[in-house]
Every structure is written in structure tokens, then in C-alpha cells.
Amino acid sequence: xxxxxxxxxxxxxxxxxxxxxxxxxxxxxxxxxxxxxxxxxxxxxxxxxxxxxxxxxxxxxxxxxxxxxxxxxxxxxxxxxxxxxxxxxxxxxxxxxxxxxxxxxxxxxxxxxxxxxxxxxxxxxxxxxxxxxxxxxxxxxxxxxxxxxxxxxxxxxxxxxxxxxxxxxxxxxxxxxxxxxxxxxxxxxxxxxxxxxxxxxxxxxxxxxxxxxxxxxxxxxxxxxxxxxxxxxxxxxxxxxxxxxxxxxxxxxxxxxxxxxxxxxxxxxxxxxxxxxxxxxxxxxxxxxxxxxxxxxxx
Amino acid sequence: xxxxxxxxxxxxxxxxxxxxxxxxxxxxxxxxxxxxxxxxxxxxxxxxxxxxxxxxxxxxxxxxxxxxxxxxxxxxxxxxxxxxxxxxxxxxxxxxxxxxxxxxxxxxxxxxxxxxxxxxxxxxxxxxxxxxxxxxxxxxxxxxxxxxxxxxxxxxxxxxxxxxxxxxxxxxxxxxxxxxxxxxxxxxxxxxxxxxxxxxxxxxxxxxxxxxxxxxxxxxxxxxxxxxxxxxxxxxxxxxxxxxxxxxxxxxxxxxxxxxxxxxxxxxxxxxxxxxxxxxxxxxxxxxxxxxxxxxxxx
DNA sequence: GGAATAGTGTCTCTAAGACAGTATCTG
DNA sequence: CAGATACTGTCTTAGAGACACTATTCC
Numbered sequence: 001x002x003x004x005x006x007x008x009x010x011x012x013x014x015x016x017x018x019x020x021x022x023x024x025x026x027x028x029x030x031x032x033x034x035x036x037x038x039x040x041x042x043x044x045x046x047x048x049x050x051x052x053x054x055x056x057x058x059x060x061x062x063x064x065x066x067x068x069x070x071x072x073x074x075x076x077x078x079x080x081x082x083x084x085x086x087x088x089x090x091x092x093x094x095x096x097x098x099x100x101x102x103x104x105x106x107x108x109x110x111x112x113x114x115x116x117x118x119x120x121x122x123x124x125x126x127x128x129x130x131x132x133x134x135x136x137x138x139x140x141x142x143x144x145x146x147x148x149x150x151x152x153x154x155x156x157x158x159x160x161x162x163x164x165x166x167x168x169x170x171x172x173x174x175x176x177x178x179x180x181x182x183x184x185x186x187x188x189x190x191x192x193x194x195x196x197x198x199x200x201x202x203x204x205x206x207x208x209x210x211x212x213x214x215x216x217x218x219x220x221x222x223x224x225x226x227x228x229x230x231x232x233x234x235x236x237x238x239x240x241x242x243x244x245x246x247x248x249x250x251x252x253x254x255x256x257x258x259x260x261x262x263x264x265x266x267x268x269x270x271x272x273x274x275x276x277x278x279x280x281x282x283x284x285x286x287x288x289x290x291x292x293x294x295x296x297x298x299x
Numbered sequence: 300x301x302x303x304x305x306x307x308x309x310x311x312x313x314x315x316x317x318x319x320x321x322x323x324x325x326x327x328x329x330x331x332x333x334x335x336x337x338x339x340x341x342x343x344x345x346x347x348x349x350x351x352x353x354x355x356x357x358x359x360x361x362x363x364x365x366x367x368x369x370x371x372x373x374x375x376x377x378x379x380x381x382x383x384x385x386x387x388x389x390x391x392x393x394x395x396x397x398x399x400x401x402x403x404x405x406x407x408x409x410x411x412x413x414x415x416x417x418x419x420x421x422x423x424x425x426x427x428x429x430x431x432x433x434x435x436x437x438x439x440x441x442x443x444x445x446x447x448x449x450x451x452x453x454x455x456x457x458x459x460x461x462x463x464x465x466x467x468x469x470x471x472x473x474x475x476x477x478x479x480x481x482x483x484x485x486x487x488x489x490x491x492x493x494x495x496x497x498x499x500x501x502x503x504x505x506x507x508x509x510x511x512x513x514x515x516x517x518x519x520x521x522x523x524x525x526x527x528x529x530x531x532x533x534x535x536x537x538x539x540x541x542x543x544x545x546x547x548x549x550x551x552x553x554x555x556x557x558x559x560x561x562x563x564x565x566x567x568x569x570x571x572x573x574x575x576x577x578x579x580x581x582x583x584x585x586x587x588x589x590x591x592x593x594x595x596x597x598x
Numbered sequence: 599g600g601a602a603t604a605g606t607g608t609c610t611c612t613a614a615g616a617c618a619g620t621a622t623c624t625g
Numbered sequence: 626c627a628g629a630t631a632c633t634g635t636c637t638t639a640g641a642g643a644c645a646c647t648a649t650t651c652c
Contacts, residue, residue, distance in 0.1 A: 006368050017365035021417045027380040028327040031421055049629045066316035069305050081326040081419050085410025101497055109408040109423050111384025118320050120380050122330055124408050131496065166595040194595050197430065197537055198400055238496055265614055286630040287622035296465040296493050348602045546604070564641055585603040586649035
């Protein structure tokens with residue numbers, strides 16, 4: 001861009017310097033990406049009148065090699081030397097789901113020394129949101145042991161300890177990943193310490209059955225981010241099919257936020273994000289519902 | 300944690316596998332941390348009646364080697380093989396400022412292939428907030444060419460292009476870093492594309508004088524994050540001294556948010572985050588102001 | 599008294615919460 | 626008609642915005 005012919009202490013120009021540059025012998029960490037691919041699925045309904053229940057689902061892969069052989073893990077892989085981290089994430093996403101061009105966002109980079117027993121691995125986590133109806137290819141086509149798991153998360157305990165110059169707030173969160181075959185449960189301990197002005201947060205796993213590496217922390221982080229962003233952005237529409245009812249949309253909000261919303265207030269709030277169509281649901285044991293689409297041109 | 304004596308396709312247990320594990324010959328990227336260390340400083344006042352103006356400051360270091368020799372860059376360095384990313388960030392912070400135990404937060408990991416002309420470098424950026432009054436050691440003690448720069452950022456242009464299935468929103472942001480000796484200006488182009496359901500964001504530098512690497516993007520990202528977090532967390536108090544007036548606090552909010560606030564509403568809003576003391580400012584050419592401290596035990 | 603900042607009282611406006619009430623489908 | 630969901634009207638409440646007004650210091 002902007003390289004002046006300045007010379008360094010050895011009298012080299014930048015060009016000369018780069019030609020002679022030796023990347024050195026320092027040992028380097030491996031870098032991987034791990035993908036948190038979420039979607040929303042419908043459970044089959046048992047009562048023709050009732051609406052089918054929805055749930056938030058996460059894609060996991062059963063490990064076929066050591067370490068954590070036989071356990072479940074987030075899809076992921078190494079970032080190769082000539083691809084950007086984002087490209088690596090997109091590649092992983094495509095390998096697992098066969099879809100391209102969907103919403104993806106970098107979450108956090110996990111860099112503890114001991115997080116992989118093989119060697120030093122730094123992992124950059126990404127979250128992707130997929131509309132279940134466009135997922136024509138089932139997870140599992142590619143990796144024989146990929147499966148969707150329903151995600152539930154629950155704050156089971158809160159402890160507040162007063163310190164001289166502040167406090168420590170401890171939260172115990174239980175995360176459950178389950179489907180017809182398998183059920184994994186893990187517990188995360190999240191502490192926020194305030195001492196004087198200084199605020200520090202720390203998360204650790206206090207028990208995780210069947211989920212490999214530190215992936216439980218990644219799941220917890222992703223849920224938190226998703227919750228946060230759903231309140232002040234439109235990312236939720238990445239989880240919705242092109243046409244949806246407002247009740248369906250409200251359910252998805254409720255699942256992610258973990259609380260019930262009032263229909264009237266909800267409709268007022270999302271009114272601008274949504275455009276009504278002339279279509280309606282049919283064949284349900286109750287009043288049909290108008291179908292809406294995402295109003296892309298909001299504001 | 301949870302290692303059953305399962306054997307893999309080669310009949311190895313996890314223990315045996317790890318003993319024989321060869322980290323392989325794949326070329327690995329180098330990983331660095333880059334620190335965005337912010338503080339708030341007072342400009343000297345010219346009128347004894349007026350309050351001294353404040354500004355947001357960022358610490359930069361003048362590069363002594365190629366590449367970008369002579370240009371300014373964020374403080375940072377390599378993550379060594381046996382330290383966590385966060386430890387590396389803390390170490391860098393300490394080397395530059397001689398302070399420990401201050402607010403620090405991971406921002407984003409920059410992984411484009413060509414971001415460093417020497418070799419493949421992935422950089423994890425962290426933001427730290429420092430109270431200027433505890434910075435007894437001047438930046439510059441350690442690295443001879445460290446300096447604080449006043450940060451200003453301005454949205455200079457917004458373009459919205461309608462697409463078939465959405466739109467593209469382009470924002471041109473000018474960032475200026477300046478102090479008595481030096482003034483650096485750069486421009487970032489941020490685009491948000493919405494196509495159907497898919498929302499993508501992308502930032503690129505369209506001009507940067509004197510700031511090395513992709514550091515302008517990091518600065519822009521950090522400002523955005525700071526702005527966002529200031530609205531819904533208490534991180535701003537990391538920039539404040541132990542005792543401060545509400546007017547001072549309001550100024551800091553105004554600088555970060557880039558807009559003026561109304562005093563009455565402001566005071567109502569932050570009332571719970573703050574505890575009044577019996578002390579007052581003195582020797583100003585106007586009514587003294589009560590001093591407050593951060594109310595750590597809020598809620 | 600003038601210049602400046604500190605601080606409060608109160609009206610308005612907007613959006614969220616609560617909830618009752620109406621609408622409309624199927625078996 | 627019963628059972629279910631869809632949708633609306635409206636009262637209440639909380640909080641942000643606006644702005645005028647009072648308070649207090651130093652020179």
C-alpha cells in the first residue's frame with residue numbers, strides 16, 4: 001500500500017527485508033475453526049389441534065479418532081496456511097451441511113494451553129444459523145456420524161459472595177444436548193468478579209458427559225451471544241423459512257430467550273421487521289394464521 | 300477428564316495414541332495478540348472558568364523494524380507455545396503500561412492470509428481500558444516510541460443501494476489518531492449486504508496513512524464495541540478515576556457515544572451505578588460538583 | 599453581578615406489560 | 626359446539642427526552 005523506501009538498522013529496504021525474511025524457528029500453535037451450527041426444528045405434533053413444538057438444534061459430530069474417541073464434538077478443522085479463518089469456517093460449514101451463503105459470525109477464540117491433549121491448538125469459533133427448510137441434505141450425508149441435538153440451557157444456581165472491594169457472582173448453567181439416541185449433559189461455572197473497578201469474567205466446565213474438548217464452553221458462549229443478538233438485531237430471521245406465521249416467529253424468540261412473551265407486545269415490536277402476505281396456513285384445528293416474510297428493507 | 304479405555308481403529312487407547320502423536324508437518328500460522336489500550340485524558344484548560352476538555356486516547360507504538368518501519372502500530376506480540384492467548388495479552392499490556400489487573404476483553408481474531416507481508420499471521424485483538432490517573436508510568440518508558448493518540452471517528456458517508464432481494468449499506472468512516480507530534484488519518488469502508496435472508500458484513504481499509512498492517516480495522520472494531528458496551532454495561536467506569544463528578548462521567552459517555560446527552564436524563568439513568576460521597580471539587584470558577592464513586596454493589 | 603457549571607422538577611411522549619375480549623378455523 | 630390458536634383494543638406503567646428553573650462557586 002504505502003511503502004516508502006525507508007531502510008532499517010541493517011540498511012535494508014522493506015522489499016529487501018521481506019525477501020530475506022526467515023519466519024523463524026519458534027514453535028507455533030495449530031489453529032482450527034469450530035462451528036456452532038444452529039437451526040430450529042419442529043417436533044411432530046401429538047394433537048391435531050395443537051401447534052407442533054419447536055426446538056433449537058445444534059449440529060454435532062461423533063469423533064472417530066482419539067482423543068475423545070466416541071464422544072461428540074463441534075464440527076471443525078484446521079485452518080490451512082493459505083486460507084483465511086473465515087474461508088476455513090465457510091469450508092467446514094459447507095462440508096457439514098452442503099449449504100453455502102448463510103449467516104455466519106465469528107464468536108470467540110479459545111486459546112488455553114491445555115485445551116487439546118495432542119498439542120497446542122488455538123480454536124476460533126463461529127456461529128452459523130440455518131433455516132431448517134433449506135437444509136435439504138440431511139446432516140449425516142457427509143460425516144457418517146453427524147447428528148442434530150436439541151439444545152436446552154438452564155441457570156441452575158446463582159451465588160453472590162461479597163468481597164471487600166466488590167463481589168463475586170457465580171452462575172451454574174446446565175446445558176443439555178439431546179436427541180432420540182443420545183443425551184449429553186454438561187455444567188458450566190461462570191464467575192464474574194468485581195474488585196474495585198476491575199471486572200473479570202471466567203468460565204469453566206465443572207462436568208461434561210460425552211462432549212469433547214472445551215466445546216461445552218463454546219456452546220454456552222454461543223447461546224449467550226445468540227440470546228443477546230436476538231434482542232437487538234434481526235438475525236433470528238436466518239432461522240426462519242421464507243414464509244412464517246407470527247406465532248412461529250414468537251416461538252423461536254421464546255425458545256432462544258428462554259421466556260414467554262406476550263403476543264400483543266411482541267407483534268407491536270416486530271411489526272417493522274416483517275411484511276404480511278396474502279397467504280394463510282391451513283388444515284390446522286383452529287383459526288388459520290397469516291403468513292409473513294422478513295422485511296429486508298426495514299427502516 | 301473422562302477418558303474411557305476405548306481403542307481406535309489401530310487398537311490404541313487414548314493414552315497410547317497421545318504418546319505416539321506426531322503433530323505433523325503441516326505449516327502453521329503464527330499467532331499474535333494486538334492490544335487496543337484506551338484511556339481518557341484531559342486537555343489543559345484555557346479558561347479558568349471552563350471545564351477542561353476530555354478525549355479518548357489510544358496507545359500506539361512506532362515501528363522500529365520492517366515491515367511498516369517508521370509507521371505506528373498497536374502494541375502486540377507473538378503468543379508463545381506455552382502461554383494462553385489471554386496470558387499473552389496480559390503480558391503485552393503489562394510490558395507497555397506497567398499495569399496489571401485492569402479491564403481487558405477479547406475483541407476479534409483477524410485471519411486474512413495477506414494481512415502481514417512477512418508470513419501468515421493470525422492476530423487476536425484485545426481491548427483494555429485504563430484509568431489515566433493510575434497510569435503513573437508514562438507510556439514510553441519501556442518502548443521508546445510509544446505514544447498516546449487522541450481518537451476521533453466520524454461517519455462521513457452512507458450509501459444505500461437497493462438490490463433485488465435486499466440492499467447494500469455502505470458506510471465510510473474516517474478515523475483520526477492524533478497528538479502534538481503526529482496525526483494519522485485513515486478511512487474504513489464498511490458494507491452490510493442483505494440478500495434474501497442472508498446478512499453479511501465486511502470492512503476494508505480504503506486509505507490509511509501511517510498506521511501499520513490492518514490495525515485501522517482493529518481500531519474501528521474496538522470503537523464500535525466500546526460504543527455498544529458502554530450502553531448496556533458498566534465498563535465505562537474502568538476509564539474513570541476512583542472519584543469523579545457526574546459531569547465528568549457524562550463527558551466520557553458523550554465522547555464515546557459521539558453525541559450530547561441531557562443532564563437530567565443522564566443522571567436518572569446512571570443513578571444506580573454510582574454512590575455519592577461527601578466530597579466536592581474545588582477551586583473552579585463555578586459551583587463545585589459533588590464527587591461520586593462507582594457503585595460496585597449495584598443491584 | 600457575570601460567567602460558568604451543578605443539579606432538580608415536571609411535563610410529554612413512546613414503548614413495553616398486562617389482560618380482556620373478539621375472530622375463525624376443524625372435527 | 627368445543628377446543629384450539631389468531632389477532633386486537635386499551636389501560637397502566639416505566640423510562641427517556643425536553644426544557645425551564647434553581648443553586649453555588651470565583652473573580
